Amino acid sequence: MESNLYGSGTTTDDVLPGVDLTGRTAVVTGVTSGLGGETARALASVGATVVLTARDEDGLGVVAEKIRVAVPGAQVHSVRLDLADLSSVRSAAEEIRAGHDAIDLLINNAGVMYTPFQRTRDGFELQFGTNHLGHFLLTRLLVPSLEAGAARSGVSSRVVTVSSDAHQASGVDFDDPHFERTDYDKFVAYARSKSANVLMTVELERRFGGRGVHAFAVHPGVCATSLARHMSRDDMAEMKRMSAGKPELLTNLKSIPAGAATSVWAATSPDLEAAGGSYLADCGIGRAEDHATDPAAAAALWELSVRCTA
Template sequence: MGNTSRFGATTVTDDVLADTDLTGHVALVTGATSGLGAETARSLAAAGAEVILAVRDIAAATVLRDRIRDRHPHAVLEAVHLDLADLGSVRAAVHLLTARRQRLNILINNAAVMYTPFGHTTDGFELQFGINHLGHFVLTSGLRAALSAGAQRTGHPSRIVTVSSAAHHRYPADLGDPNFHRRGYDKFASYGQSKSANILMTVALAARPTGDVHAFAVHPGVCATNLARHMSRADLTEMRRLSSRDPGLLRTLKSVPAAAATTVWAATDARLSALNGAYLADCAPAQASAHATDLDTAGALWGLSEQLTAHRR
């Protein structure tokens, strides 16, 4: 593994993986057809991992696969249909994956939506909470046995990396009304609570007694991708207001390879084994808000997520 002391905000994916051989490892990346997901998939495949592109658009995944193979002829990639807004699709993907292969070493929960108009998933959950958290919760739970099997195969803990955001700082997860049934819808609060939920899920995973799977949450930094496709000028103004305590945040845009670097670092660097459950940014440990790291809250969210998704088939 690379020397983590030289990594930072400008580190790119290929820097992180320069001395890493992932041959024999299997990785799954959600939302892999563009932006950070595509770069994460490319870099892991270039380092030798078999990469599963878990996506809504199989045609787009095929184009990406061919583009990666043009650059890295020995890359091994396959595409699996996954719609995080439909738990039936999530469970079908889990069933297909576990039927095809019994092991997985890296799970990258990358896909997300941001600042969407009020809407619902197929199962009736508020869109941002449903996709960003509950869809990944069901996927992660369903692949837990495969991740354990991957750890047994390599002799090293498997990794679950969930892409969160600094947007979590202002918005705790409202466990009493996560789907905005009683409170008025606020797209910023919805996105922020879903990103808090990403960290809380990570904390809950790390608290589990088995040590064969490690979990990390990451803030990738600010990067221009199609995640911002729902944003208006008014939304950008509100983002500036919300980030007023860190005025340089929106002026310091990362490239896509730099924004994806913390994700691949979390997924691969052996030195992070002692930091199971950590929140990471700029290829370094970072400080998440207390509301997103509280163990009791993490346990309560886990229980609520099980309850909400149990009867959705």
Template sequence: MTNIVKLVYVHPSVEVAGLSSWSLGDVPDQRGRSVIITGGSTGLGFQAASMFADKGADVLIACRDATKAAAAVDQIRARRPAGTVRAGSLDLADLNSVQDFAREVLAGQERLDVLVNNAGVMWTPLARTKQDFELQFGTNHLGHFALTGLLLPLLLRTSNARVATVTSLAQTQGRIDFDDLNWHTRPYSTGAAYGQSKLANMMFVLELDRRLRTATLALTATASHPGWASTELTRHSPALLQRVSPWLGMRPDKGALTTMRAATDADASSGSYWGPRHFFETKGHPGPARIIRRARDTAVAARLWDESTRLTGVEYHWAATAGQAG
């Protein structure tokens, strides 16, 4: 019960101290730090990449569309940021691409301070990944599960490293169906499939935190959701929602602040969850968010971890290697 309370009510003193207006100015200096952001060419990922670069980080945008990635890099460089930005090829819907990307990172980088698992697809028609997973579950959860596991040795070699995963309020509608995780037999529902993938994201973070604690490792695992942010992610949503989203949703730069808090704030302890503070967590400055009961089911989370390991073939190795980066 103690752990549950700690996870749900993160740092109540922060709220009392009046820091609910946390903003870009609260992001610490990122000079000398290395950051990877999946899906960093558009939307929330692009905004987070821009913010990290402005704060001095070396940012690697990882996405599948080389043209969009190049345009994003040029746009960020035009801001004359204090840090650097570059692009890498990563298709989370293809585990071979995930393997290739991780291999290049491990061979070319000495440290990885922050991995932001941001990329995702939402409400897509039924489609399959390269390995025949349902597209939303395969991209949003399995691709990031594999990527994090493959980059774990580098993360563990870097002091105070962090994995920040972006989930969604849609997790409240999610159910983990172990009988048919990839929608081969049950009637397909775009919303239910998205909710399952986002609940899986949340359970992944909490289970990763538990396993890191068991292994007494200092890597921090956090989660965030952007509330209602108006981005191109809604392109498969109903027409009415697409029309009202620019008026009712937050701008992408505001929505990305929850990602930045989860990824950089010293008060964002491992296992914490961050989202907008107002209007049922849909808008406002980032603060502690409510973790739903289903996400805290440790038995389901452990089984999901085992299934994810089986489906991706990626084993997590919990021993930190020598030569930890400072």
């Protein structure tokens, strides 16, 4: 199947014919949710050694066993990672580096959505802190390993970060990113965190694309996963209101394999070698809003994120 024939129904297995990741190592965050587990299974199915990460240690064991059953001989390792706790991020990165000389793929898949107002252990608004800052620190700590992976294999390493078309609703508020002076809005907070995912991708590509590490942001589509566990009936009504111009958005839900397909395609497709920094959707190159792709905003977010995670 050629990439120009892919679409919303494309699954993980559809994008993998001809792909061989034997000898390459992938790290996937949030594997105990639907998309993360399927992404990990798909990468393992074509030979990758996969490092599974999530907060729930028992859940990690369950996912690892499911992958071993689905993919006999799969090489999977588990590392506990709580993205809402920077000390956990640092410990996880250290454990990953200690166990693997090089990394080839980092899939920043984990996330929270529309949560009640909470702060992370380090005092950040929960959605921005988890979806962006936790992944930012993990990525920054693993960049040397990703560079080593590219040097070892002669093939570019990739950082794939799951964003969302929800980013369209709001850019990052650089003056008050953690709702310290403004009233909390769960929908705005989620949108800001998803814009941050795209901005991080833009700056990652600028900084490291020429050194063999390419970055991509992904809109997976709307899927029925545990990501929506915090949503009430009122929240669903608000989502319907916000998506009034796209009535099919909440009715044509993707399957888990279809939802994970764009992440797997972003991680493996040779067609994307010259497209680093792109925003991807439905296994194709999409378009993010200007507030999420502005190079100056991307650089500013990087500096803000460095200060927050120092």
